[in-house]
Amino acid sequence: MIVSNVSLSGCAGVNSALCAGAGEGHLGGGSYRNTLTPTGNVVVAVCLGFIGTFGLLNNLLVLVLFCRYKMLRSPINLLLINISISDLLVCVLGTPFSFAASTQGRWLIGEGGCVWYGFANSLFGIVSLISLAVLSYERYSTMMTPTEADSSNYCKISLGITLSWVYSLIWTMPPLFGWSSYGPEGPGTTCSVDWSAKSANNVSYIICLFVFCLIVPFLVIVFCYGKLLCAIRQVSGINASMSRKREQRVLFMVVIMVICYLLCWLPYGIMALLATFGPPDLVTPEASIIPSVLAKTSTVINPVIYVFMNKQFYRCFQALLRCETPRRGSSVKSSSKVATKAMKGVAVTSPRRTNDFLFMVASLGQPATTIPQLGPSYEPTIDVTRPPSSDINKPVIVSLVTHFDG
Structure with a gap:
């Protein structure tokens, strides 16, 4: 965040090697002092060591599960893999350098390395944020679209993944060409956008970065998951006990996602704004390192929330530990046939009731023994290893269940 620029004469009484190294690492030709104590x-x-280690292990495990089990290779899971890849790149190409700098108390790889570090970490971080927004929109659009989910249609997901990388490049490349710049932040052991410069050039970029790379993804996530919760509430009158349990589970998931998003990224954004628009000494280097570390914890938290709380991935994880084949649910094809029979047996006289029934099947995902017209062995889970059915008139039976529960 804000960078303290002082003359090397201010290093009196401090380790001279530390001051000299920090001065060499400072961009812009000035001198720089690391203000953190050795402790x-x-x-x-x-903290960075734990984050880097667990982030690396968590995201590698996600990729291993995806490569090992074909049942996980669905379009929506590709977005989860994109998030894991971006987080993994942060753990491999970013965190080790800031960890090494913290152990030595100064930046170690020079001015060019600082620019590269700032660009790479900004790029991968924004890819992760935009992917979370795309994931929420995909869940929302799949739930609301009155067509059967196609487990072989990768076009829209591929477009969303490409969008996340292109969008991130659009907002992280300008500092390389003169619109703001990358430089040391906090106590000088990490690098990022130069939050402390007060020029119109720098301030305009930071405002755009804050709005389009933090606020906009957050609003998309809140809107999409909010609409999904409203859809579940609308069908609560059909089967109150089933709907209440599903609603509580999804609400818990949404609250955890939003809280973790804000916990990881909001402090960083607020600190950046304070450093940009506040007085020069408002944000100290000691305080600014905390939001920077919190932002990096997203590489550990994202796999836990979006993957290991997903029943489909969790079943595969258990199977990997036990060296056995993961338990599978009913296929999309067979479930569609049963749901179609159920629809034929239900006297629906208005489009509203039809939509309510579809929402109930798509949202609840409970065993069919409590749903009239369905056989006792029917369980609306998904086996993505089988091809999707080609029947045109089959109703939607998967979406929210698929994406939240696996």
């Missing part, structure tokens, strides 16, 4: 540097290094 502070050790604490930051330990």
Whole structure:
């Protein structure tokens, strides 16, 4: 966040090697002093070490599961893989350098390395944020679209993944060409956008970055998941006990997603704005390192929330540990046939009641023993290893269940 620029004469009484190294690492030709104490540097290094290690392991495990089990290779899961790849790249290409800098109390790979670090971490971080927004929109659009989910249609998902990388490049490349710049942040052991410059050039970029790369994805996530919760509430009158349990589960998932998003990224955004628009000494380097570390924790949290809380991935994870074949649910094809028979047996006289029934099947995903007209062995889960049915008149039976519960 804000960078303290002082003369090297201010290093009196401080380790001269530390000051000299920090001065060499500072961009813009000025001198720079690391203000963290040795204990502070050790604490930051330990935090970054845990984040880098667990982030690497979590995201590698996601990729191993995806490659090992064909049942996970569905379009929606590709978005989860895109998030894991971007987080993994942060753990491999970013965190080790800031960890090493914290252990030594100064930036170690020079001015060019600082620019590269700032660009790469910004790029991968924004890819992750935009992918979360695309994921929420995909869940919302799949739930609301009155067509059968196609487990072989990768076009829309591929477009969303491409959009996340192109969008991120659009907003992270300008500092390389003069619209703002990348430089040291906080106590000088990490690099990012130069939050402290007060020029119109820099301020305009930071405002755009804050709005289009933090606020807009957050609004998309809140809107899409909010609409999904409203859809579940609308069908609560059909089967109150079933709907209440599903609603509570989805509400819990949405609240966790939003809270973790805000916990990881909002402090960083607020600190950046304070450093940009506040007085020069408002944000100290010691305080600014905390939001920077919190932002990096997203590489650990994202796989846990979006993958391992997904029943489909979790079943495969259990199977991997036990060296056995994962348990599978009913196929989309067979479930569609049963649901079609159920629809034929239900006297629906208005489009509104038809939509309510479809929402109930798509939202609840409970065993069919509690749903009239369905056989006792029917369970509306998904087996993506089988091809989707080609019947035109089959209703939607999967969407929210698929994406939240696997």
